[in-house]
Amino acid sequence: MKIYKYVIATTFALFSLILGSCKKSYLEVIPKGNIVAVTYDDYNKLMNGSNFYMLGGGNVGIYTPAAIMGDEVSAEAYAYNIPYSAYPGARAMFQWEADVFTLVDQPNDRNSSRAQFMSFLLGNLYTINKIINEAASSTGGTEQQKVQLKAEAMAQRAFTNFQLVNYFTRPYNASTAGSDPGFPIIKTADITVATFDRGTVQGNYDFMISDLTEAIANLPVQSAVQTRISKGAAEAMLGKIYLFMGKYNEALTMLNKAFTDMAAMKTPPTLYDYNVTMASGGSFLPIDPYYGPNSPFTNASDTKESLWAVFTYAGTYGGNQFPTDFLTIPSKTIGLFSANDWRLKFYSNLRSDQKTEIPGGRLQRTNLKFIRIGVELPDLILLRAEAEARTGNLSGAVADVTTLRTHRIPAAEAAVPASVTTDNVALVKFIIEERIREFAVEGHHWFDMRRLSTDPIFSGQPAAQHFLYTDATQATTYTLTPNRLTLRLPPSYVVQNPGMVNNP
Structure with missing residues (x-):
C-alpha cells in the first residue's frame, strides 16, 4: 500500500469532473491506474481544475488545523x-496533543487516522507532476504555451510543498535544517512508487526555491485569470519562503519585484477600504446576524485583494x-485592536444561536466561510513591511503597514505608534501584531508562530497557551511544547511506508 493509496479515489473523481468537459478522444483509452492527457489543451484544463483554487473543496479546510x-x-x-466524530481531532489539535491522527478502529477508521487535507495536497501533487x-511532449499548443504551463505547475508545486512542510516538518532553522527530517519530495505522477525518503528540511526549501526560480522566468506579468499564478505572485511566494528562512535581504528583493510586476498589471489587486465599505450604504452592509458583514470571507468569487486567488x-x-x-478570541487578542478598528465588526459577542452572550467578553468570528491562502495584497504588504523593518528600512516599513491600516481603521487611530517607528525590534513586533489583527482565526498566525520560534527577537517569551473556558473566567489551560509546533505524520502513512521515521 503506497502513500498515494488514499488519494486515488479522490483524484479519479476529481479528474472525471474535469475530463467531462474535454473532447471524446481524451477519454477513449485510460490504462488502469493512470490518467491520460494528450493535447496541450488537456493539460491546460487540468491546471484550471478547481482543486487548485478551492483547496479541499467544500468541506476540507486546509488551514482549519492551523x-x-x-x-x-x-x-x-x-x-x-x-x-461528533470530527471533534476528537479538533480537540486534539487545540490541546496540542502529540497524536492527532490516531487509529481508533484500524483499519476501518478513515476519519481520525488520516489527514484529509494532507491527502488532498498529495492528490494535487500527482496532477502537478503530470503537467x-x-x-x-503534448500535441497542439505552442512551445511558449507549454513552457508557461510547466512554469505554472512548478510554482503550484512549490506552493503545495510549502503547506506540507509547514505542517509536517520542524520550523526552518539554518543550523539544523540540513539534518532535520523533511517531507518526501515527490517529483513524479507514479502511484506505484513504494518507498519515500523524508530527506531534510533544507532539501525541501532548496526544492521550493528551485521550482519558483525556474518558474518566474517563464510566467506572465498578467495571468489570464486570478486563479492562475502570475510572475508577481510567484515572486511574492519566493519572498515569503525566504522570510520563513530568516533570509530577509533576499525576501525583500523578491517582494519588491512582486510589487513592481504587480504595478505593471492591467488589473492589479487593490485593498478594500473598510472606512467606506463599513460606512452607511457600504458594500459590506448590512451585517448579517449569523454570517457577519458581506465581505470577501463569505464570497469565494470576490478576488479584489487577490494577486493569486x-x-x-x-x-x-x-x-x-x-x-x-x-x-473565540480572548481578551489578549481583543486588546490588540484599537476601539474603532473596523475588523472587529467581523466578530460577535453572541454564540451561534445569536441569543446567548459569550461570557467574559470573548468574541466569535462570524464572517469566515473562506480563508484566502494564496497571494493576497494585505499579506504581501505586511510581509514586505516586516522584511523592510528587519533590514533597516524603518520608514519603508512604517509606510507599508500604514497603507494597510488606513484601509482598516479610521484615520484618527490608523497611525503607527511613534514609539515603535524608530526601533526595528519594536516595529517588527508591531507588524506581527498587525498580522494577528488582519488574519485572526484564519490559521496564518500558526505559521507565524512556527517561524518566529527560531527568531532571536522572540526568544525567551513564555510558552504559548490555550484556554478552554467553562464560564467567564474559569478555564482549563493547555501549554504548547516545541515538539508540537510540528504535526506527527498520520500513522497510516508511516505504517504503509516502512522505514519512514515519524516526528517526535
Whole structure:
C-alpha cells in the first residue's frame, strides 16, 4: 500500500469532473491506474481544475488545523464537547496533543487516522507532476504555451510543498535544517512508487526555491485569470519562503519585484477600504446576524485583494474535517485592536444561536466561510513591511503597514505608534501584531508562530497557551511544547511506508 493509496479515489473523481468537459478522444483509452492527457489543451484544463483554487473543496479546510492551533484563539466548552466524530481531532489539535491522527478502529477508521487535507495536497501533487513532466511532449499548443504551463505547475508545486512542510516538518532553522527530517519530495505522477525518503528540511526549501526560480522566468506579468499564478505572485511566494528562512535581504528583493510586476498589471489587486465599505450604504452592509458583514470571507468569487486567488473552506461544522465552532478570541487578542478598528465588526459577542452572550467578553468570528491562502495584497504588504523593518528600512516599513491600516481603521487611530517607528525590534513586533489583527482565526498566525520560534527577537517569551473556558473566567489551560509546533505524520502513512521515521 503506497502513500498515494488514499488519494486515488479522490483524484479519479476529481479528474472525471474535469475530463467531462474535454473532447471524446481524451477519454477513449485510460490504462488502469493512470490518467491520460494528450493535447496541450488537456493539460491546460487540468491546471484550471478547481482543486487548485478551492483547496479541499467544500468541506476540507486546509488551514482549519492551523486556525485551531494558533495561540490567538480560545475555546468555549459548550461547543467544544459536542460528541461528533470530527471533534476528537479538533480537540486534539487545540490541546496540542502529540497524536492527532490516531487509529481508533484500524483499519476501518478513515476519519481520525488520516489527514484529509494532507491527502488532498498529495492528490494535487500527482496532477502537478503530470503537467510538469508531460506537457512539453503534448500535441497542439505552442512551445511558449507549454513552457508557461510547466512554469505554472512548478510554482503550484512549490506552493503545495510549502503547506506540507509547514505542517509536517520542524520550523526552518539554518543550523539544523540540513539534518532535520523533511517531507518526501515527490517529483513524479507514479502511484506505484513504494518507498519515500523524508530527506531534510533544507532539501525541501532548496526544492521550493528551485521550482519558483525556474518558474518566474517563464510566467506572465498578467495571468489570464486570478486563479492562475502570475510572475508577481510567484515572486511574492519566493519572498515569503525566504522570510520563513530568516533570509530577509533576499525576501525583500523578491517582494519588491512582486510589487513592481504587480504595478505593471492591467488589473492589479487593490485593498478594500473598510472606512467606506463599513460606512452607511457600504458594500459590506448590512451585517448579517449569523454570517457577519458581506465581505470577501463569505464570497469565494470576490478576488479584489487577490494577486493569486486560492481559497480554502473555513466554515463551522457541516462536514468540515476539523470543526471550528468552539473558537473565540480572548481578551489578549481583543486588546490588540484599537476601539474603532473596523475588523472587529467581523466578530460577535453572541454564540451561534445569536441569543446567548459569550461570557467574559470573548468574541466569535462570524464572517469566515473562506480563508484566502494564496497571494493576497494585505499579506504581501505586511510581509514586505516586516522584511523592510528587519533590514533597516524603518520608514519603508512604517509606510507599508500604514497603507494597510488606513484601509482598516479610521484615520484618527490608523497611525503607527511613534514609539515603535524608530526601533526595528519594536516595529517588527508591531507588524506581527498587525498580522494577528488582519488574519485572526484564519490559521496564518500558526505559521507565524512556527517561524518566529527560531527568531532571536522572540526568544525567551513564555510558552504559548490555550484556554478552554467553562464560564467567564474559569478555564482549563493547555501549554504548547516545541515538539508540537510540528504535526506527527498520520500513522497510516508511516505504517504503509516502512522505514519512514515519524516526528517526535
